[in-house]
């Protein structure tokens with residue numbers, strides 16, 4: 001049985017009449033220990049999709065499951081890391097992580113909890129900053145705390161919603177490598193959302209494109225059968241990487257192109273004959289009591305883009 005699963009889920013927002021359908025017939029499964037990345041355009045519904053699993057969003061139809069149980073609300077078995085760190089500003093690095101650990105491991109001794117917190121601070125290389133407040137940290141350091149805090153709660157699956165998009169490219173690359181290493185050592189199941197195809201292919205076992213159809217649907221998964229650890233410098237020249245990259249980007253671009261092709265509808269013209277204003281006689285229409293009607297046999301339709 002897959003660790004997490006989404007079966008036939010659709011989701012829209014808003015009241016009838018002003019409703020927007022965001023996701024349609026989403027089917028997804030991730031096995032234990034698997035690193036799955038969903039890649040899609042901004043605004044296409046990526047957060048909505050990951051939140052079906054976090055429990056923050058309930059599907060209109062279909063269901064999301066963890067270990068076969070239906071997800072109805074957030075829970076400690078699913079750790080969520082957002083793009084905006086969400087640290088408590090009045091607590092230090094250590095205290096921010098300890099707060100989460102104390103909440104989840106209530107029956108542990110204070111010493112056990114302290115050792116556990118230190119392990120994760122070391123894992124994200126923040127030993128030198130454990131007594132600093134969030135305002136004294138760089139964006140990259142804050143995101144490391146956020147990741148450490150979430151992993152320290154031992155979730156069954158780590159859900160990352162564009163965790164690095166607020167960071168500069170170099171810090172981003174560094175933290176991608178760090179999280180990849182943490183994943184390999186701990187083999188947590190990871191579901192990562194991004195709008196960056198390179199990030200997706202560097203990190204994932206399997207990349208799934210979220211197609212910008214309206215509503216969005218999932219495309220065919222792309223298996224990234226490139227051995228780990230993956231070195232970003234050599235990867236760029238690896239023919240397998242180049243091929244997968246082209247396949248992924250083309251899939252997303254093709255779907256975007258198709259979504260621009262609008263349908264057309266037939267509209268009946270009003271039941272009024274147009275006046276010919278090029279002849280003097282036509283000015284007679286000013287004396288008429290009403291417009292001239294088309295006969296039924298003259299009814300006209302035009303095709304307009306919808």
Ligand SMILES: Nc1ncnc2c1ncn2[C@@H]1O[C@H](COP(=O)(O)OP(=O)(O)OP(=O)(O)O)[C@@H](O)[C@H]1O
Pocket residue numbers: 013014022040041042043044045046047048049195
């Ligand atoms: N709670 C909500 N109420 C109403 N509309 C919502 C809600 N959540 C999301 N939406 C709409 O659903 C669509 C998809 O949003 P979502 O945040 O899932 O996209 P995204 O791909 O994660 O975007 P981004 O990459 O910009 O973060 C957007 O049009 C958004 O306005």
